[in-house]
Amino acid sequence: MLNNVTLLCFFASYLCALALETTRLWVKSGVIRWAAIGFAAAGFVAHMAYLFARAGATDLPPLLSSTHDWLLVLAFLAVVMYLFVSVLDRSLGFGLFLLPVVVLLVAASRFVDQATNARLSAERGWGMLHASMWVLGAAGVVAGLVLSVMYLVQHRRLRQKRLLQDGLELPSLERLSRLNWWAIVISVPLLTLGMATGVGLSLVEDPAGETVRLTEPNILISVLSWVAMMALFVWLLVARRTPGKLVAWRTVWAFGFLLLTLIVLEVFSQGGVHGVTRRQGSGIRDQGSGKSGQDSVHRIPHSAFRIPPSYFA
Amino acid sequence: MNVQVVYCNHQTADLSVREKLAFASEDDLLRAYDVLRERFPASEHVVISTCNRVELYTAQEEPGEAPSTQELATFFSEFHRLPVETFLGDLLERTGMEAVRHLFEVACSIDSMVLGESQIVSQVKTAYETAAKGNANGPLTNALFQRALTVSRRVRTETRLSEGRISxxxxxxxxxxxxxxxxxxxxxxxxxxxxxxxxxxxxxxxxxxxxxxxxxxxxxxxxxxxxxxxxxxxxxxxxxxxxxxxxxxxxxxxxxxxxxxxxxxxxxxxxxxxxxxxxxxxxxxxxxxxxxxxxxxxxxxxxxxxxxxxxxxxxxxARTTEIARARAIVEEETARFMHDIYHKATGPIVQRLREQWHDVSRQELEILFRKLPDLSADDQQAIGRSVERIVNKLLHPPLETLRDEARKGTPHGLIDAVKRLFHLH
The missing domain is CATH 3.40.50.720 (NAD(P)-binding Rossmann-like Domain)
Structure with missing residues (x-):
């Protein structure tokens, strides 16, 4: 039965969980909390089954498969975070901040390339290192972003002397600040390592005989967001005074920029940060053309996962 | 069962009066229980003494054994060495269902100076435990105070009376x-x-x-x-x-x-x-x-x-808006408690009356069936069912009246009358 799982299944589950979490702002009920957790858990199971099915079909781990799978792994990690925190703390309004990111990632995954990346699968060891560093770093980015937004909401409440709102209980500024610091300090090195291995991989000639040009706009934008994060990282480590609100704002800007860049580039550009792959694989998009892209990229037929093309129409 | 409470609290008496009537320590309370047991041996007693209230609950099986307000005021006067007239005007009395409702409201902190405060629950619990230590409680007060703590828990769970900080x-x-x-x-x-x-x-x-x-x-x-x-x-x-x-x-x-x-x-x-x-x-x-x-x-x-x-x-x-919901729970629990208590009082009488009448009808039927040996088994069963229906219909009005009266309190007079009329001993 789990082989019939579609993207819509867990997208809808996460959307329901988000709606229920939002309801908790007005209605205080343990039933609603558990219903939200239940929907998220159901989505989590479907999500896992979907990733397994994809991995089985491509004979590749999701991280090495395609941008589509990679985004879903990131969303999967975010859901694990949500479930863990929500089960442990019944009053925390964590879902309101994290679930929108999950929904965004799952929705974005629908519009990005589902073709396998030949370069990553060819250099399997390095590819795995590159993709896992990126996904773990990106999970840290998501955590940092969510924590920073929570910090700003809590800070605003305290400055405006407003009461705690039911369903929107947040950790103290001190704790949010500490967790955010760790999110930055852990994710930036991981992303740097991911980026370095990515650059290394791109310098290696790919199976189709073409190499990535480092002057590609997509690569440049990615480098720019990395520089912004690195600046945040260094500032955080060396600055004598790091007011919490400033840290939160800078994190939101740097991490938000990185996350948006990552998603927007993948959705709207030709292959995002792996643009050359898509460029090579442009013939794959054009299945009828019968061009030689099939040597470098293996297209996975939609029907293998029963994803109707009009899911998000 | 008969319950009454004589009390003064922050709404009825000044602090100057409350502090004079209060029992400052557990030793004081234990001494008070010794005196109460001696004066009113047929009664159970529990005293709740806090800075905001002094309440003396008494309960007896028979209403005639209940101490009067005057007798309890005399106890306070002699125990604290105070002239009765200095506090008598500040004392209030509630009996029966009113007394039960009052205790439930106190335990739920509806009656507290700081609405919804949680301290009162432990004070009620401590009062009950001290009474037990002083051998002043009994089955009636046990049932009453245990139910009060249950009601308090229910109000805290089902309403938001205790939510939100207020100091x-x-x-x-x-x-x-x-x-x-x-x-x-x-x-x-x-x-x-x-x-x-x-x-x-x-x-x-x-x-x-x-x-x-x-x-x-x-x-x-x-x-x-x-x-x-x-x-x-x-x-x-x-x-x-x-x-x-x-x-x-x-x-x-x-x-x-x-x-x-x-x-x-x-x-x-x-x-x-x-x-x-x-x-x-x-x-x-x-x-x-x-x-x-x-x-x-x-x-x-x-x-x-x-x-x-x-x-x-x-x-x-926000707490004030919850009072109505809390009162509804108190009302429901008070009615349930009274029903349970009175059911216990009238239950044995009802059962004995039913058994007695059905025994009589069975004996008469046996005599009748011996006189009419030609009756088939089906006829005997039909006659038996008719007689049973007659007995039930005749019993229905007095039992209904007994039940109705029991809703207002133990109908001691009616129970006595039924016992005497039908020779139930």
């Missing part, structure tokens, strides 16, 4: 302080002035495990006294700026007639410190910190007495 100190620390800091045991608390509010807030912070306490006051004796009381250190008034720069939490209650810290001064002070978040509770009236101190930087969280009082008021108002 300045608890709002300051619980609603705001804990949202700024994760813990207080590594924080420095600076107390400016040595007012009562500072003391109360410090007491609250102490339960949170506050780290270092520094007290600065114009009068060094007062600051030393407060510092000694809470294990802190006292500093001279001219060290205030240095102490402010290092403090994480500032509690100010100086009673000065104008702000002692303005934005310019505080900005200078902040520059000399680590710039970490500072939580300032300005409990002075007039204020000790100028309002624009809050704008010095984003790490300053300044709350004055009005901000905190507004929060308390909102929480109080």
């Amino acid at each position: 300045i100190a608890s709002v300051a620390v619980g609603e705001f302080g804990r949202s700024i800091f994760d813990r207080f045991n590594d924080k420095t608390v600076l107390v400016i002035g040595a007012g009562e509010m500072a003391e109360e807030t410090l007491r609250y912070l102490q339960t949170e495990g506050v780290g270092q306490i520094v007290v600065v006051n114009r009068t060094s004796e007062n600051s030393q006294r407060l510092a000694d009381q809470f294990g802190g250190e006292s500093r001279a008034w001219d060290e205030l700026d240095g102490a402010l720069a290092r403090a994480d939490v500032v509690i100010s209650t100086t009673g000065a007639d104008r702000p002692i810290v303005d934005a310019a001064r505080f900005r200078r002070i902040r520059k000399t410190g680590p710039g970490s978040p500072v939580f300032i509770l300005d409990l002075g009236a007039p204020r000790d910190f100028a309002p624009d101190v809050a704008e010095v930087d984003e790490g300053v969280f300044l709350y004055d007495i009005d901000d905190l009082e507004r929060t308390c008021e909102r929480n109080r108002a």
Whole structure:
């Protein structure tokens, strides 16, 4: 039965969980909390089954498969975070901040390339290192972003002397600040390592005989967001005074920029940060053309996962 | 069962009266129970004695054995060596269902000075345990007080009567302080002035495990006294700026007639410190910190007495809206308790009456069937069912009346009448 799982299944589950979490702002009920957790858990199971099915079909781990799978792994990690925190703390309004990111990632995954990346699968060891560093770093980015937004909401409440709102209980500024610091300090090195291995991989000639040009706009934008994060990282480590609100704002800007860049580039550009792959694989998009892209990229037929093309129409 | 309560509380009597009638210690209460047992041996007793109320509950199987209000007032008078006329006008009495409802309202803190406060539950529980220790309770008060604690739990679970903090100190620390800091045991608390509010807030912070306490006051004796009381250190008034720069939490209650810290001064002070978040509770009236101190930087969280009082008021108002729901639960539980109790009282009579009448009908049927041996088994069964229906129909009115009366209280008179009329012994 789990082989019939579609993207819509867990997208809808996460959307329901988000709606229920939002309801908790007005209605205080343990039933609603558990219903939200239940929907998220159901989505989590479907999500896992979907990733397994994809991995089985491509004979590749999701991280090495395609941008589509990679985004879903990131969303999967975010859901694990949500479930863990929500089960442990019944009053925390964590879902309101994290679930929108999950929904965004799952929705974005629908519009990005589902073709396998030949370069990553060819250099399997390095590819795995590159993709896992990126996904773990990106999970840290998501955590940092969510924590920073929570910090700003809590800070605003305290400055405006407003009461705690039911369903929107947040950790103290001190704790949010500490967790955010760790999110930055852990994710930036991981992303740097991911980026370095990515650059290394791109310098290696790919199976189709073409190499990535480092002057590609997509690569440049990615480098720019990395520089912004690195600046945040260094500032955080060396600055004598790091007011919490400033840290939160800078994190939101740097991490938000990185996350948006990552998603927007993948959705709207030709292959995002792996643009050359898509460029090579442009013939794959054009299945009828019968061009030689099939040597470098293996297209996975939609029907293998029963994803109707009009899911998000 | 017969229950009554004689009481005075914060609504009916001044503190001067309540404190005279109160039982200050457990020993006092145990002595009181000895006296009560001796004077009213057929009664069970439980006394709830707190700063807001003195209530004496008594319960007996028979109503004739209940002590009168006058007798209980005499007990109070003799025990506390007070003339009866000094407090008699402040004493109220409730009996039966009213007394049960009153106890349930007390246990749910509907009747408390601070609506929804949680302390009363443990006070009711302690009162009941002390009565047990003094051998003053019994099956009736056991049932009553156990049900009161159950009702209290139900009200707390099903309503929001106890939600939201309503004292300045608890709002300051619980609603705001804990949202700024994760813990207080590594924080420095600076107390400016040595007012009562500072003391109360410090007491609250102490339960949170506050780290270092520094007290600065114009009068060094007062600051030393407060510092000694809470294990802190006292500093001279001219060290205030240095102490402010290092403090994480500032509690100010100086009673000065104008702000002692303005934005310019505080900005200078902040520059000399680590710039970490500072939580300032300005409990002075007039204020000790100028309002624009809050704008010095984003790490300053300044709350004055009005901000905190507004929060308390909102929480109080939120609790008030829950009173109706709490009362509905109390009403339902009171009716259920009374029903359970009266059912216990009338149950045996009803059962004996039914058994007696059915025994008579069975005996008569046996005689009839012996006289008419030609009757088939089906005919015998049909006659048997008819007679049973007749008996039930004849029994229905008196039993219905008994049940109706039982809803208002144990119908001792009616029970006696039924016993005598039908020779039920």
